[in-house]
Amino acid sequence: MKKLTILLALFITNIVSAQTFTLPSLSYAYNALEPTIDSVTMRIHHSKHHQAYVTNLNKALGATNTKSLAEILAGVSSQPAVVRNNAGGHYNHTLFWEILSPTPIKTPSAELLSQITKQYTSLDSLQKMITVSGTGLFGSGWVWLIVTPTNELKITTTVNQDNPLMDLVTDKGTPILAIDVWEHAYYLKYQNKRADYLKNIWKVIDWKAVSEKYTATLKK
């Protein structure tokens, strides 16, 4: 009887700590980022692409998974490709939606702006460098602004759904800004003109959200 109670307790603990991931709701409507990002793109991107990453991640991990998304990404080199691709897809899109806004604050916090100015001269030149990096990434992937382990800012790109939190990437750090350069992020509106998409996206990037992530990262 005692053995059974222990088994039951273990079983319940497992249920309680099991991790199932869910698609986050957007804090704005699909058409809220028009005309920079069109409503059809937003709807398919969120409700189809992002949803598929979430569904496939849960399927790949099974009901017994207890790891958080951060833990999965930090040890992704020992996971199968299906986990790498879908865990990355889930994390990357979640961050992407968070730093976009129909009413974006166009200036970073004093703290972040001072670091940007120190490293990149101005916000404008940082944005231009990110745009160039994103345009130059061949194939599908992401361009990032990360905080490195030594608290420096760094622009980096990753292929497919990889990200800077993964143990297998070269440039590791905490992402505070993410821009999706998969063709599905812009093709319906911009087609082959990725550079135009990247030039325009600054109109909907919320530096308040980016700044909050910067502050939170420094505090860690």
Add this chain to the structure above:
Amino acid sequence: MSFELPKLPYAYDALEPHIDARTMEIHHSKHHQAYTTNLNAAIAGTDLEGKTIEEILKVCKDKPAVRNNGGGFWNHNLFWEVMAPNAGGQPTGELATAIDTAFGSFDAFKEEFAKAGATRFGSGWAWLCVEEGKLVVCSTANQDNPLMGEGCTGTAILAMDVWEHAYYLNYQNRRPDYINAFFNVINWAVVAEKFVAAK
């Protein structure tokens, strides 16, 4: 002598409804044109200038601009060639026999080829190749191809583009629907000629 964008042997709207005219136009006149232009720029003034595209692809692995644009140039050339209006169906003759031998049946081949395209994560291509006389299916990332030693080691005789730009305007996230439709535009007569030449 620089590389030139090949003309299509059919109109942009000729593959409708399987591949829409707008996708064909942008794919050919913008994407393929950009690979061609950028390839010429990447080899200009280097020892690769004047070489054939096949020679270039064999030695481009460590030169990203040549690899990406040379691959893009060659892959799309083959892609346009193996498609046609009023095509699809099944191959006949020697190629049909070789498909049965390698995969068990035409349907089994279709399934394997479709899977190669559907499971290629990100951008890339699915291939049917001849390796030492036998048919094999594989896929490659981005604009890599078997001539570079990527994917299959053989000679490619059928290519399917699974970059999102190949299908997004018409199919959006539904890549498997595009792949199903692609089977309706495969020009098996051309693939069969390539098979005979390669084996």
